[in-house]
Amino acid sequence: MLEGIAFLSEKDEVLKKIVADFGFPIIQKRDEGFAALCHIILEQQVSIESANACYVKLQNHLGEINPENVLQVSQEELRSFGVSRQKSVYLKHLAEKVASQELVLESFRVKSDEQIREELLKLKGVGHWTIDVYLMFCLQTPDVIPLGDIAIKNTIKELYDIHALEAMEILSKNWKPYRTLASYILWHYYLKKRNKI
Template identity: 30%
Template sequence: MGEQSLSQPFPHPHPHPLSPSPPASAAATPPATALAVSASASRPKKKPRSSGSNPAPKKPRLVPSVRGRPLSADGEVDAAIRHLRAADPALAPVIDAHDPPSFHCPHPPFHSLVRSVLYQQLAFKAAASVYSRFIALSAEQLRQIGVSARKASYLHDLARKYASGILSDDNIVAMDDRSLAAMLTMVNGIGAWSVHMFMIFSLARPDVLPSADLGIRKGVQMLYGLEDVPRPSQMEKLCERWRPYRSVAAWYMWRLIESKAAQTAAAPAAMPVVPPAMPAPSEEFMLQQHQQQHHHQHQQQQQQAAIQMLDPVQMLPGLG
């Protein structure tokens, strides 16, 4: 996962239903256990090693990272762009070719999570229509507006976790990246990719790397001229220099892929050249020319469709 901050337990007034407290009987030590403890305490302690022996190497102590300011804060995107220019000169041409990103989401976290579930595997217009009707209806009417039984179960699970206090808009905003990812992936229907998109475009978290996203991996391949698309396990090392603004760099990777696809689609098709000494084209030649033009138009339509599929912002509209 792209998040590297350490998980810290989030205090909550209600006991966590997934982590029940041990029964009271387990708190008291039974007599047999007390005897075992007493016997172990009476054993002679091991002598410390002399200074001449080689001590075991100490494990590095992990220090929890501090979550940065959200990208929606004033001046934070500008600071991210300055850092990325200095840290990775290869990004400078990509940054210069596009307007700066904006990370302002008008929706509360719960609505953004609902949208991420409803928009799964649906075209933009169809999903937008379902969502607009969903806002005004009760849970019992979900099926009537086109929400599948599986998605309805996902939404019910999300709503139950909100109703029970496991999740809330306030604690979602307060949690660090790793803790938030662990909590949200407990909701049925919300996976790691959806969590990363939610963190970037709804919460404006600055240092999220969706390392499994194919668009970002292809962008890294193009940026550094790699022979193969990097594996998700390789992305952390390749993108290390982008910290602590990997969310912004990921946004530019999507733009890089989008611009390359647009350039390919806009490239003029090569037309056959007829030697001037030849007579007028025959019917067979005209038929071949027409077929070639039809083939090029079909390729352009496929490339244009590929552009729309590469952008996660279009796949999850409303998150940013």
């Protein structure tokens, strides 16, 4: 991380100041695989706390969050754990694809980010934000900027006065090949300013 921090601090005064003011960001590491992708789907457009509560209820009921167990549980039961109707469809669809081996998550270790993105975009309810988070947290991919994330977008708007998505993408090119670390620094600022960590 130190090498990345040094690189970003030299390239970008804003990121340098965040690290100086708030310290190093927390780097998230999650397990890879089906359960992790289910967890990220549950996190779409809701608070982390709400998604975690839902995930824990699901885990307690199923014992293990795997494709077979998700396929066996009814949509009504999923709803009773706080899973929305839409997300229950997404989880079932993901379970079907993994169970049939149309999607082999273990193969991602030897695939490019572009190949992974192409495969995951075929799934119901999986967009770029979900893929970005999986790449960053589970696969530890070093050069991802999740511009679909509201906290990242709002922080860039606040600190750089950049409001267009295209301009944010251009800005992020200054951070290559450490855009994941830059994203963690921006999240760190966002949470610290709101006393969430």
